[in-house]
Amino acid sequence: MKRLVIKVGTAVLTQDGELAYDRMKNLVKLIAKLKNEKKLEVILVSSGAVGAGYTSLKLEKTILNKQVLASIGQPKLMKTYQEMFEEYDITIAQMLFVANDFDSRKSSKNLKIVASTLLENDILPIVNENDILSPEILIGDNDQMAAYVAYYFKADMLAILTDIDGYYDKNPREFSDAKLQKVVTEISIAELEKTPSANSKFATGGIVTKLKAADFLMQKNIPMYLTSGFDLTNAYDFLVDGNHKSGTIFKNKN
Template identity: 50%
Template sequence: MQKPRIVLKIGSSNLCNGEAIDDGQINAVANLISEIKTRFDVILVSSGAVASGYTRVQIDKSTLQNKQALASIGQPLLMESYRKAFDRFNIPTAQILLAGHDFDSRKSTAFARSTIDALLANNALPIINENDAIATSEIIFGDNDRLSAHAAYYFGAKLLAILSDIDGYFDKNPHTDSTAKLLPQVHTIPKDALSQSHTPHSNFATGGIVTKLMAADFLLQRHCMMFLSHGRKLEVLKNFLLHNTQDSGTLFCPADSQGLQELYAFKQKA
């Protein structure tokens, strides 16, 4: 029986420990995915190529050319870290590099989905990253948030789960306002929230809450869902997906959907 499909995106802020890749975190993510895969087909969208490259060559990260060079160095290193982590669970890992323009072509999108379908059918884990070595605006603004939303929609996932450096979406900026409250469920994204400046908190992150809201807005308009939670609190996502409970995090879902119940109803139908 075919399992429902989800996309899991993890950002640089959750893969980097200071100036180096955090192998302990990669192992923790592998543990989580190995459990999730018992009930869902998982596509992983992973940042971290630039950070991986910087562990070998310490050059100025502020220029686009140097970021592209670091991504070229770091992408195979990042994939090797994932390979080692998932070998423990006998889960093959597969690299897929995409850019925004790949979704502009129906043919390219169809080819990519066919590849992903074949990988999932054989218990492999597709690991998607932006093709940073030749990317332009994507490497500066996206941090894979919007790419992961496109992957979720075009590759047949019901849910995008983003692991970030915050607990979810707040009514105010939690970094500057102690009265900020976490919003457990959001149905619409205000237009002014989508036009704010990007505010990444990591040396290697290029996104921020705005790119995550853009991803959520893209999916909401297509009657899909997104769950945002903290990448260092993996039990939140585990409980959400496997135990039908929401301890923290924010679920972005259409107003006429049933949220968690709809995800589980989709699971039962698959």
């Protein structure tokens, strides 16, 4: 594996109306290890702008207010990342997209050139949806955005770090006998058509958007790994050491 996209969600990056600094530090440490020791090219798709904005201005959850909060939170989020990555001598760059950017041949070509140039110069691109320009913040809490990034930027894998440690055969919060699915090679239409839900106040995703991201990539023959962003033990085991002890890998049957 040479190029890896990591996506981290709002639920991981915020807690009790504040940025979850310890979890962010752990994420930064993991990425630094992947870049500096494993010599991987890493692209970080990071949610959290709206949640970061809420730490400064308490507004109700409406689309307009979320756009306002994102305008406050995005620079705060990037400043935090910048300070943390500087400890590992990693320079970051910000890339803000909207869904239409991937539909436009000219825009997608320019994005690929910029991303490739950044990676060639050992810069870490941090990608987020441009909530200010999006009429609705509904790409899927960046899950599907991350899948697009992995495909268009020719990544070898997408890793989603979230508030669950993998994909279960049933909701583990409701059923004590739920079993983790370590490898998934097919996702049913019924699962993909379920209504998305999310636990975080400012998240718009949930397991359904992650399944849609996985399904998109499986059709492109790109694997996706899903695991916890709260405890990065599984992520280290798999991404750093190559041991798949837990978490779910979605991959094409072939």
